[in-house]
Amino acid sequence: MDITPWAPSPWTSSSWTPSPWTSSPWASPSLLLPPALDTESWTMPPSVSRALLLLAGLGCLLPGFLADEAQETAVSSHEQDHPACHRIAPSLAEFALSLYREVAHESNTTNIFFSPVSISLAFAMLSLGAKGDTHTQVLEGLKFNLTETAEAQIHDGFRHLLHTVNRPDSELQLAAGNALVVHENLKLQHKFLEDAKNLYQSEAFLVDFRDPEQAKTKINSHVEKGTRGKIVDLVQELDARTLLALVNYVFFKGKWEKPFEPENTKEEDFHVDATTTVRVPMMSRLGMYVTLHCSTLASTVVLMDYKGNATALFLLPDEGKLQHLEDTLTTELIAKFLAKSSLRSVTVRFPKLSISGTYDLKPLLGKLGITQVFSDNTDLSGITEQEALKVSKALHKAVLTIDERGTEAAGATFVEYVLYSMPQRVTFDRPFLFVIYSHEVKSPLFVGKVVDPTQH
Numbered sequence: 001m002d003i004t005p006w007a008p009s010p011w012t013s014s015s016w017t018p019s020p021w022t023s024s025p026w027a028s029p030s031l032l033l034p035p036a037l038d039t040e041s042w043t044m045p046p047s048v049s050r051a052l053l054l055l056a057g058l059g060c061l062l063p064g065f066l067a068d069e070a071q072e073t074a075v076s077s078h079e080q081d082h083p084a085c086h087r088i089a090p091s092l093a094e095f096a097l098s099l100y101r102e103v104a105h106e107s108n109t110t111n112i113f114f115s116p117v118s119i120s121l122a123f124a125m126l127s128l129g130a131k132g133d134t135h136t137q138v139l140e141g142l143k144f145n146l147t148e149t150a151e152a153q154i155h156d157g158f159r160h161l162l163h164t165v166n167r168p169d170s171e172l173q174l175a176a177g178n179a180l181v182v183h184e185n186l187k188l189q190h191k192f193l194e195d196a197k198n199l200y201q202s203e204a205f206l207v208d209f210r211d212p213e214q215a216k217t218k219i220n221s222h223v224e225k226g227t228r229g230k231i232v233d234l235v236q237e238l239d240a241r242t243l244l245a246l247v248n249y250v251f252f253k254g255k256w257e258k259p260f261e262p263e264n265t266k267e268e269d270f271h272v273d274a275t276t277t278v279r280v281p282m283m284s285r286l287g288m289y290v291t292l293h294c295s296t297l298a299s300t301v302v303l304m305d306y307k308g309n310a311t312a313l314f315l316l317p318d319e320g321k322l323q324h325l326e327d328t329l330t331t332e333l334i335a336k337f338l339a340k341s342s343l344r345s346v347t348v349r350f351p352k353l354s355i356s357g358t359y360d361l362k363p364l365l366g367k368l369g370i371t372q373v374f375s376d377n378t379d380l381s382g383i384t385e386q387e388a389l390k391v392s393k394a395l396h397k398a399v400l401t402i403d404e405r406g407t408e409a410a411g412a413t414f415v416e417y418v419l420y421s422m423p424q425r426v427t428f429d430r431p432f433l434f435v436i437y438s439h440e441v442k443s444p445l446f447v448g449k450v451v452d453p454t455q456h
Helices: 078-079 086-107 116-127 131-140 151-165 190-200 214-226 324-330 333-337 362-367
Strands: 003-005 051-063 112-114 173-183 202-207 242-254 266-271 277-294 297-308 310-317 343-349 353-360 391-402 424-427 432-438 443-450
Touching: 003 297, 003 343, 051 112, 051 443, 078 214, 086 112, 086 116, 086 151, 086 324, 086 333, 086 362, 086 443, 112 391, 116 131, 116 173, 116 190, 116 391, 131 297, 151 173, 151 190, 173 190, 173 214, 190 202, 202 214, 202 424, 214 242, 242 362, 242 443, 277 333, 277 424, 297 333, 297 343, 310 333, 324 353, 333 432, 353 362, 362 391, 391 443
Parallel strands: 051 242, 051 391, 173 202, 343 424
Antiparallel strands: 003 277, 112 443, 173 242, 266 277, 277 297, 277 343, 297 310, 310 432, 353 391, 432 443
16 A cells, blocks of 8 residues: 655654554443333233334434533543453444445445444344344344454443443543333343443333334434434334334534634535536635545545544545545555654645434345344344344434534634645545544544535
8 A cells, every 4th residue: 555645744743642443342331220110020911013123323423512411430440451442443443344335335426424333332232132143143243253252342342432432521522322212011131131231321211112103202302312402303103013122322522623714614616426516615724634645545535633532534535536445445544544643734625514324224234244133033032031022123323513613612722833835735525435533442433425515
């Protein structure tokens, strides 16, 4: 791979020390059971039909959220020195790119945005109640090598990851959550409930799925509250035969280390394709960035840091090379980009945008080998032995907003010295890819593609 910097510069970055996508575990979550939720006495009348609804991965990345309800849990010095979430990070990264390619194959004319961490969280929690081939298929579909990584390490990795992202003292305001929405008469296995509580911070609440409208309202209200009103009406319809819903969300507020000035934002052309051009507000900033051209990807790469130890990698393909970039991008290349520290004087021009992605995960995950959990042959007896459950639906919705400040509404002044040796210009005025990466968990939090910034 030939990675060519835009221009020589003696400037280097010392704000963080990047490293490749490697693995490790997370911290303890809490299951909130309503007083009426007696796990030893739930019963399910035989008249209720068999179904399991899984709602996976509700994600937001936008400029305004404070994880004020996140609970901080003490972490042992061992976990601080050897974070468990780093052990699972390579699998999360591999899953992210594999799922991206499946989504991209569905359409090359629409924006893409999803959270691989959120989806992995939901299905890893589901695997706690899976047995036999179903159990193996779910974890292997999430790109875990079960001969190299013990299942206990996988769940401990997610436990520590949840603690890390929900830590309220971080400048990077990030929160993730899970919930079990249970039919009021269904009896769940005590071990599954305890594991969901201790490993995945899962809340639980009761609904009567025989009243689909009321159940839908309760689920959507929970999601709307958890995402601070950014994801509304996720569930459009609900089967009255549903017994259990797994709800997962992740919400991110990132503030640019180097914010754009709003007065520099001007309306300009964005070239969706060879025949389609749209007008968009284009942000502009002259500053010092890690910027390079990768001949392997035939793309320009710009790294933009968030406060709180996260980085956005923006990949702008050369003309006509978008498909090549999608087919060629690997976790190893991204690790090499993150390891770069030499800063260049560059004018970055970037569209101000708000996009979202909504996905039916059943066909997408099926292409990654996760099929049995959706079929009548599934074994989810670790969740309940009362009914032969299966996953009837798996949804994922994510929302992205990028503006001048990244998060904050006003006030801060940022002073930066730049080298005025004919700075290069990188203009994101045609389709591009991006990855939002957390240096703390060594994993991609969000992955996406902007085809049309005006397409919401």
